[in-house]
Amino acid sequence: MGEHAAWTRARLGRCGPSLDLLTARFDKHVYAPHAHEEFTVGVCVSGSEVIDYRGGHIRTGPGSIVVLAPGEVHTGGPGNATDGYAYRALYADPSLLTEGITPAGGVPHFREPLIDDPELAAAILRTHTELGTCPDPLEAESRLPWLLTALARRHSTTPSTPSVSDLVPGADQVATVVRDRLADELLDPPSLADLARDLGLSRYQLLRAFRTTMGLPPYAWLAQYRVTRARRLLDTGLRPAEVASLVGFADQAHLTRWFRRVLGVTPAAYRNSVQDVRH
Numbered sequence: 624m625g626e627h628a629a630w631t632r633a634r635l636g637r638c639g640p641s642l643d644l645l646t647a648r649f650d651k652h653v654y655a656p657h658a659h660e661e662f663t664v665g666v667c668v669s670g671s672e673v674i675d676y677r678g679g680h681i682r683t684g685p686g687s688i689v690v691l692a693p694g695e696v697h698t699g700g701p702g703n704a705t706d707g708y709a710y711r712a713l714y715a716d717p718s719l720l721t722e723g724i725t726p727a728g729g730v731p732h733f734r735e736p737l738i739d740d741p742e743l744a745a746a747i748l749r750t751h752t753e754l755g756t757c758p759d760p761l762e763a764e765s766r767l768p769w770l771l772t773a774l775a776r777r778h779s780t781t782p783s784t785p786s787v788s789d790l791v792p793g794a795d796q797v798a799t800v801v802r803d804r805l806a807d808e809l810l811d812p813p814s815l816a817d818l819a820r821d822l823g824l825s826r827y828q829l830l831r832a833f834r835t836t837m838g839l840p841p842y843a844w845l846a847q848y849r850v851t852r853a854r855r856l857l858d859t860g861l862r863p864a865e866v867a868s869l870v871g872f873a874d875q876a877h878l879t880r881w882f883r884r885v886l887g888v889t890p891a892a893y894r895n896s897v898q899d900v901r902h
Contacts, residue, residue, distance in 0.1 A: 636814025653700035665712035671702030723772035731779035798836035
């Protein structure tokens with residue numbers, strides 16, 4: 624396969640801050656000592672990497688999560704002479720890890736940088752892969768703060784206060800307001816941070832209220848709503864490429880991905896079947 628590294632920049636909500644995603648595979652590459660301003664959260668995909676960090680050595684394996692703190696100098700290189708190493712990483716501002724753990728914020732501390740949590744590792748990889756393919760702002764804002772809060776809650780030593788963070792008075796009403804705004808602005812949905820501020824909540828509280836009430840996160844609800852709208856337009860004979868932009872999907876591939884998830888067929892196959900029945 625050769626050595627390669629690819630960067631994707633995802634935006635957290637409309638006009639929100641950005642977050643970088645890295646997909647990398649190396650056979651022999653060794654990083655020079657360096658540090659990042661953000662938390663580095665990586666998941667090993669294959670092979671093994673040895674990372675020098677805080678005076679010790681971390682050896683990764685497939686499925687392991689590595690969390691490196693902002694400002695901490697580290698290096699990385701192959702764990703052996705034959706396998707190389709592949710991983711996916713995201714670079715998160717510390718605030719993204721604090722939204723659901725302490726009311727006053729604070730930077731989480733991870734005593735152990737190497738974390739064994741298969742469920743969370745799989746969720747990070749799935750989110751990284753899908754955002755790398757289509758970095759939709761609402762999807763990024765719905766998924767990444769939620770995952771990073773879970774990481775901090777489960778594995779950092781920062782005191783967690785779930786009873787405060789999770790308390791959302793009138794959660795059903797909050798979810799209804801957010802749902803209606805997303806439906807009204809499906810072509811350019813508002814950021815969750817702005818909606819939360821308008822409602823006097825944290826973004827994490829808004830996400831929890833919506834997921835609890837609707838049974839799925841905001842981006843998934845909006846995607847299904849867009850599919851419903853797309854289906855009606857396909858019924859009129861419009862082509863999938865035309866419909867995608869009319870309901871707010873980035874392109875036809877984005878529409879197809881969600882149409883298949885919701886209805887089990889591609890938009891083109893659905894349109895053709897509808898036309899066949901008519902004729």
